[in-house]
Amino acid sequence: MSKKYDCIVVGAGPAGSMAGKVLAENGVNVLVLEKDPEVGSPLSCAEAISFSGLTSFVPVDPEWISTQIHKILVVSPSNIRMKLHHPNAGFILNRRLFDKKLAEKAASSGACVKVNAQAIGLLKNKRGNFCGVMVLENGKEKEYEAKVIIGADGVESYVSRWAGMDFSLGLDQIESCAQYLLADVKVESDCVEFHSGQSLAPGGYTWVFPKGDSHANVGIAVTPDLTSKRKAKEYLDGFVQKRFSNFKIIESMMGGVPCFDRNKNLVKENILLVGDAGRVVDSLSGAGIYNALLSGKIAGAVVSQYVRDGKLSVSFLKKYYEELMRAKGRLLRFYSLCRAIFLKMTDEDFDAVILFLKKYLDNQVVTGIEPIPLVKTILRSNPKLLFLLRHLVW
Amino acid sequence: MLELDPKLCGHCGGCVAVCPYGALELFVSGLLIRPELCTLCQNCIIFCPVGALNITSLECPALAGPEFV
Ligand SMILES: Cc1cc2nc3c(=O)[nH]c(=O)nc-3n(C[C@H](O)[C@H](O)[C@H](O)COP(=O)(O)OP(=O)(O)OC[C@H]3O[C@@H](n4cnc5c(N)ncnc54)[C@H](O)[C@@H]3O)c2cc1C
Ligand code: SF4
Numbered sequence: 164m165s166k167k168y169d170c171i172v173v174g175a176g177p178a179g180s181m182a183g184k185v186l187a188e189n190g191v192n193v194l195v196l197e198k199d200p201e202v203g204s205p206l207s208c209a210e211a212i213s214f215s216g217l218t219s220f221v222p223v224d225p226e227w228i229s230t231q232i233h234k235i236l237v238v239s240p241s242n243i244r245m246k247l248h249h250p251n252a253g254f255i256l257n258r259r260l261f262d263k264k265l266a267e268k269a270a271s272s273g274a275c276v277k278v279n280a281q282a283i284g285l286l287k288n289k290r291g292n293f294c295g296v297m298v299l300e301n302g303k304e305k306e307y308e309a310k311v312i313i314g315a316d317g318v319e320s321y322v323s324r325w326a327g328m329d330f331s332l333g334l335d336q337i338e339s340c341a342q343y344l345l346a347d348v349k350v351e352s353d354c355v356e357f358h359s360g361q362s363l364a365p366g367g368y369t370w371v372f373p374k375g376d377s378h379a380n381v382g383i384a385v386t387p388d389l390t391s392k393r394k395a396k397e398y399l400d401g402f403v404q405k406r407f408s409n410f411k412i413i414e415s416m417m418g419g420v421p422c423f424d425r426n427k428n429l430v431k432e433n434i435l436l437v438g439d440a441g442r443v444v445d446s447l448s449g450a451g452i453y454n455a456l457l458s459g460k461i462a463g464a465v466v467s468q469y470v471r472d473g474k475l476s477v478s479f480l481k482k483y484y485e486e487l488m489r490a491k492g493r494l495l496r497f498y499s500l501c502r503a504i505f506l507k508m509t510d511e512d513f514d515a516v517i518l519f520l521k522k523y524l525d526n527q528v529v530t531g532i533e534p535i536p537l538v539k540t541i542l543r544s545n546p547k548l549l550f551l552l553r554h555l556v557w
Numbered sequence: 558m559l560e561l562d563p564k565l566c567g568h569c570g571g572c573v574a575v576c577p578y579g580a581l582e583l584f585v586s587g588l589l590i591r592p593e594l595c596t597l598c599q600n601c602i603i604f605c606p607v608g609a610l611n612i613t614s615l616e617c618p619a620l621a622g623p624e625f626v
């Protein structure tokens with residue numbers, strides 16, 4: 164006989180562990196499955212998160228913080244540089260440790276967390292409803308039953324496919340990313356850098372995030388549709404050569420960042436998708452850690468309510484999507500629109516925008532940036548961008 | 558046929574996400590290509606950040622017509 168749980172979470176990234184933690188804290192009998200032998204590795208992430216984003220979920224622990232960020236440098240295609248000072252901009256995490264600690268928190272709250280356990284299919288009952296997960300656990304096939312299944316299995320989400328909620332991402336709906344962990348580099352230890360330009364990173368940007376001790380995450384995101392077959396890694400190699408005279412490559416990683424899709428279903432019957440699996444990502448920056456934590460937390464709370472009540476109909480679970488959209492929907496949609504404009508910008512447009520911002524923000528101390536008013540001001544400053552926006556809206 | 562260079566592949570799963578035919582599967586041990594489902598549409602090749610996927614021949618079992626005996 165297969166073992167029964169109230170809820171099974173597939174994937175122990177930030178989204179899955181957060182959901183598992185909230186469920187366990189609410190007394191729900193939850194199983195979290197992780198295919199890899201170790202939570203947090205392998206990892207594809209530049210590890211940046213805003214101060215407010217992180218502290219709204221967990222108390223900060225210096226153990227999994229690599230550096231604290233107080234400055235942001237933006238560099239335009241023709242090398243116009245704007246630097247902001249922000250006393251509490253954010254953190255570069257040690258995500259391997261962060262992910263591990265979050266999974267440990269879920270486990271110490273009562274969740275059963277299994278590593279070396281890959282979900283390989285969904286189970287259906289005689290009525291055709293999803294009722295559990297097939298798992299390859301330490302090389303053996305097992306079956307676990309559950310009332311609710313949460314897909315937190317990242318960008319390649321199989322749960323989403325098995326449930327018929329998504330099949331594949333278009334080449335304009337995903338960013339192709341490559342990153343190095345570099346040593347022996349000269350970087351400001353509390354300053355993140357962003358470099359833009361269609362020849363530097365078509366449909367994306369490059370970043371330099373200091374990790375302390377002359378180390379930095381240096382990476383690139385490009386829109387594969389726009390790269391005319393050159394690989395993200397080739398663009399990154401070009402950037403690294405240009406930016407650093409001295410460096411040593413310690414680690415190399417790659418990955419895909421999905422773009423938010425307002426039409427995507429995140430709930431189907433008793434299946435919920437969180438984090439990258441649900442494409443809950445800021446489409447302009449590619450920031451997904453905060454969104455993974457947020458969607459995991461909301462899904463965990465809604466499923467807890469559903470399980471504890473016991474009499475609610477399965478359509479109650481749609482509340483997850485409604486609450487997520489209430490909390491973040493406007494910004495997620497807004498960033499999607501920004502990305503659409505971004506993809507059409509030329510190097511001259513980037514120069515003009517950064518030059519405009521430099522007038523107001525260069526070397527200024529800012530304490531909080533409201534993205535929507537800021538972008539509105541930029542758009543008003545540049546008639547061509549406003550024209551692009553009109554084109555996209557209608 | 559689509560071929561993977563396992564030395565370049567970092568198991569990131571991005572190619573799985575862009576394959577419209579479910580022809581790629583990511584296991585802990587590595588990426589598995591299912592030639593019987595792959596139409597050589599090249600989405601995964603265009604996506605892969607490191608160029609780990611390549612077409613090595615135009616043989617394509619997924620698009621082969623019925624065989625006449
Ligand atoms: C190069 C790069 C840089 C990035 N930089 C940043 C950044 O600086 N800041 C930021 O906020 N975001 C960044 N992101 C995005 C961020 O990494 C993701 O949005 C975030 O990791 C999503 O969390 P998640 O829990 O949804 O998924 P993941 O972190 O992808 O976790 C999914 C987990 O599910 C497991 N899994 C998958 N399939 C199965 C299965 N069948 N059975 C069991 N387990 C399974 C995986 O092994 C994995 O552990 C970056 C992404 C990339 C690629
Ligand atoms: S996209 Fe490339 S690196 Fe990533 S899993 Fe596929 S083949 Fe490997």
Ligand code: SF4
Nearest residue numbers: 576595596598599601
């Ligand atoms: S070539 Fe197309 S069908 Fe074949 S594996 Fe790649 S994405 Fe899938």
